[in-house]
Amino acid sequence: MPKKRSGNATIADVAREAGVGVMTASRVVNGGKYVSAETAARVRSAIAKLSYEPNEAARVLKGKSPRLIGLMVPNLADPFFSACAHGVQLMAATYGFRTLLFACEGNVDSEAEEIGMMKSRGVAGLLIVPSRVDSVDPLKELRERGIPIIMLDRTLPGLDAGEVMVENFEGAQKAVNHLVEHGHQRILCVGYDSQFNSIGQRVAGYERAMADAGLKAEVLVVDEKTSVARRVLQRLRSQPPVTALFTLNNVTTIQVLQTLQRENIQVPQEVAIIGFDDFELASLLAAPLTAVSQPAVALGRSGTQLLIDLIRSDAAEASKKSPRMLLPTELIIRRSCGCEPPPQRQD
Amino acid sequence: MPKKRSGNATIADVAREAGVGVMTASRVVNGGKYVSAETAARVRSAIAKLSYEPNEAARVLKGKSPRLIGLMVPNLADPFFSACAHGVQLMAATYGFRTLLFACEGNVDSEAEEIGMMKSRGVAGLLIVPSRVDSVDPLKELRERGIPIIMLDRTLPGLDAGEVMVENFEGAQKAVNHLVEHGHQRILCVGYDSQFNSIGQRVAGYERAMADAGLKAEVLVVDEKTSVARRVLQRLRSQPPVTALFTLNNVTTIQVLQTLQRENIQVPQEVAIIGFDDFELASLLAAPLTAVSQPAVALGRSGTQLLIDLIRSDAAEASKKSPRMLLPTELIIRRSCGCEPPPQRQD
DNA sequence: CCACGCATTGGTAATGATACCAATGCGGGC
DNA sequence: GCCCGCATTGGTATCATTACCAATGCGTGG
Structure with a gap:
């Protein structure tokens, strides 16, 4: 043969x-x-x-760290995470690394299990957007074996690992300030899932901006996605009504927009909205969405860069370093905040 | 230590x-x-x-096929492909397989190279949405080593491998028939990238539907993305004007919609549009998009199922089988085709 | 009683690449 | 002339696992 x-x-x-x-x-x-x-x-x-x-297998067996990094994200359907993954791919490829991908896709229990798999499979390092705070224990095990870890977008407390975050606080602040400048008094902050500090920082940025404007903060953070719609509507119909919304992430933004459409509530005439996290189709929506744009691709690339640096440095010294990085956000102004369209034609 | x-x-x-x-x-x-x-x-x-x-490395070295499948897609930013990847993940996980992901992300030359990597890395099988017809040679090499391959969404000619496709012909036919029923006479078929048979089948479905209606087919398939906008506009301004568009994929649809928005052309009043491939935000667009919905997740899942069956069957017999599968599409009617909104409230 | 089959068990080679050590040869400093 | 260091080269053990083969012991049919 x-x-x-x-x-x-x-x-x-x-x-x-x-x-x-x-x-x-x-x-x-x-x-x-x-x-x-x-x-x-x-x-x-x-x-x-x-x-x-x-033969990679023989190399790994002989103790070489494989040119392979693990990447774990909550969900590939979310454009933010798939853009991160894109960035990781790009940077990894330039260093000749390949990517072992796992998306837990809502099945959060599988995350811990898969982390265990990662170690027996032999990855040289791990990039993770954690789905669950409980994952910290298996991650610690990985660290003890000298496998470097970088967390993206969210941080787990008590884990000795590097992290790349975006300026959540500042981004939220910018967005809310913009709404304040439009004269809104009741600005509601909406989201679900408060487990992670990225959401926490956005809420903090919101609260700071409200306090600076002398306004009362109203935060609506719910666990179950289903009740978001109902509870937002309540606030819109209260007196005096909420006139602006600040949504804490992509998923919430879309959910809220769907609700508003279903109820025939006009944006931005009846309610203004700014979302945290921009997406490609935002400009084509019925009300083109003003959003805080996160550098998702850069997030993936930077994280990968840091990780590969760790992998290449001596394992001994690497175990002591926990690099941190913070990336800026940008407020993309379209129309859902109440602004006129950018200077394309004015009459 | x-x-x-x-x-x-x-x-x-x-x-x-x-x-x-x-x-x-x-x-x-x-x-x-x-x-x-x-x-x-x-x-x-x-x-x-x-x-x-x-130790997986030692096992693989000893000749065991690893519980690892390769997945290559053109682009993770496209929701269609990321949904496929999602489906693959899900099914692979239920069989205890992990996924080695590679997205060439526009750098089509890297595809062939990466296929070579896949074999040295030791995957038990490969799922691929090809980005380039030239990739057929490295894929053949892989096949000769007894590694089963399943192509998703597109087929490379002359490759002895399994495939999972969607009903491109029928889907396109349904879409165009719907436009015909609305009374459109000049319906333009727009897309770029005609390398692959999935696009070819859609064009064929379009042509069949037009012929059946006694209308003249007009296909605008260009290589470079940039000139799409200009050339579509030409047709819209010709006499008699094109009154409906059938866009061949996601990317083209969005590009065309952006152009129409920029030019302030109303959908569906001035031009109707149906796109091949649905996406989550389609219903929130300024003109909620009527689209041919592809079962992307099912595509990934079915492909993975087939692949794992091949891996498990004896390598000798597997080399003879090339399973084929065809998944149905569905026309999701919203408003961009000119239909009134579905019976939610009519006055 | 012997031989044979069967269940059970363990030693050893082989997988492919690399680390470690040894060996060779050559030039220059003393 | 001798020895040392340096560049260059190759043999062999090793990594963790499994395939192959051999060996043991027990029971049974001829």
């Missing part, structure tokens, strides 16, 4: 073809320094001729 | 702890049959005590 062998040349085959020892061949493959130019050339041509590719 | 060893027990450690030979321990781990009940119990308790986990 020629199948099994064809193309699966080993380093020994390469060495034989080039007429050198296996170690010499190995040195050429790994860029080792003690090889003469001619020898290296001969080996390289043998590699090309046999289309040799090193 | 207790770190390196902690938790990394080998099968030899387990065997020693249990007082048996390594082979016996290995048989217990792999569910081998020739082990007495007491011995198995002793080994199992040793495994638990040492928290032993088999």
Whole structure:
């Protein structure tokens, strides 16, 4: 059966073809320094001729950290996370790393389990957007084995790991300030899922902006998605009515917009809205959405950069470092906040 | 240094702890049959005590196919592909497989290269939404090594592999028929990228529907994205004007909608539009989009199911089978086609 | 009673790459 | 002339696991 062998040349085959020892061949493959130019050339041509590719499994077995990083996100359907994943891919590829992806997709219990898998599968490092605060224990185990971890977008307390966050506080503040400038008095902050500090920071930014304006903060953060709609409507119909909404993430924004559409409530005439987290279609919505844009791709790229740096540095020193990074947000003004369209044509 | 060893027990450690030979321990781990009940119990308790986990790298090196499948998609930012990936994740997880993801993200040259990586990395099978027709050669190599492949959404000709497609022809037909029923005479079919048969099938479905209605087909398929806008506008301003558009995919749909918005052209009053491929925000657009909905998640799940079946079946017989599957589409009627909103309130 | 089959068990080789160590050869400093 | 260091090269053990083969012991049919 020629199948099994064809193309699966080993380093020994390469060495034989080039007429050198296996170690010499190995040195050429790994860029080792003690090889003469001619020898290296001969080996390289043998590699090309046999289309040799090193066997990752053997390398890993021998103790080399694999050129593979793990990436765990809550959900690939959310454009924010898929953009992060995109960024991770891009940066990983430039370093020749591959990506082992896991999206728990709502099944939060599977996260801890999968973290366990990651370690037996042998990843050199892990990027994670945590779905659950309980995941901190299995992550600690990973850390104890010397596998570096970077958290993206959210932070788990008590975990010795790097993190890349966005300026949640400042972003929220900017958004709310903008609503205040439009003269809104009752601005409701809506979201669900307060487990994570990224949401907490946004709420804090909201509260600060409200306090600075001398307004009363009203935060509506619910656990179950289903009741958001009903409770927002209540506030819109209270006296005096809420005239502006600040939604804490993508999912909430869309949910609220759907509710408003269903109830035939005009945006921004009846209620203004600014969402945290921008998305591609925001400009095509019935009321083009003003949003706090997060640099999702940059988040993934920066995180990957940090992680690969950790992987490359000595394991001993890496275990002491926990790099932190903060990325800026931008307020993208469209029309849902009540602004006129940008200067394209004014009459 | 207790770190390196902690938790990394080998099968030899387990065997020693249990007082048996390594082979016996290995048989217990792999569910081998020739082990007495007491011995198995002793080994199992040793495994638990040492928290032993088999080393995947060594297993793969020894020739076992890993519980890992490769997934290659063109682009994670496209909700269609990320939904596919979601489906793959779900099904893979239920079989205990993990997913090695690669998204070439526009850098189509990297696809072939990455396919090469997949084989050295040792995946048990590959799911791919091809980005490039040239990828057929490296894929063939993979097939020759006995690694099963399933193509999703698109097919490469001349490759002995399974495939899961959607009913592109029928979906397009349904969409165009609907526009015809609204009385449109000039219906333009717009898209870019005609390399793949999924697009070809949609165009064919469009042409069939137009022919059946006795109308003249007008297909505008361009290579470069940039000129789409200009060329569509030309047609809209020709005499008699094009009054309806059928866009061949997600990306084109959005591009066209952006152009129409920029030019202040009303949908559906001035031009009706139906897109192939639905997306979450379609109902919140200024003109809620009528679209052909593809079962993206099901696509991923079915493909994964087929792939794992192939992996599990004997490699010899698997090399002969190329399963095929076709999934239905659904026309989701909203307003961009000119229909009134669904019976929610009529006055 | 012997041979044979069967269940059970363990030793050893092999998988592919690399670390470690040894060996070779050459040039220069003493 | 001798020895040391340096560049270069190769042999072999090792990583964790499993396939293959051998060995043991027990029971049973001829």
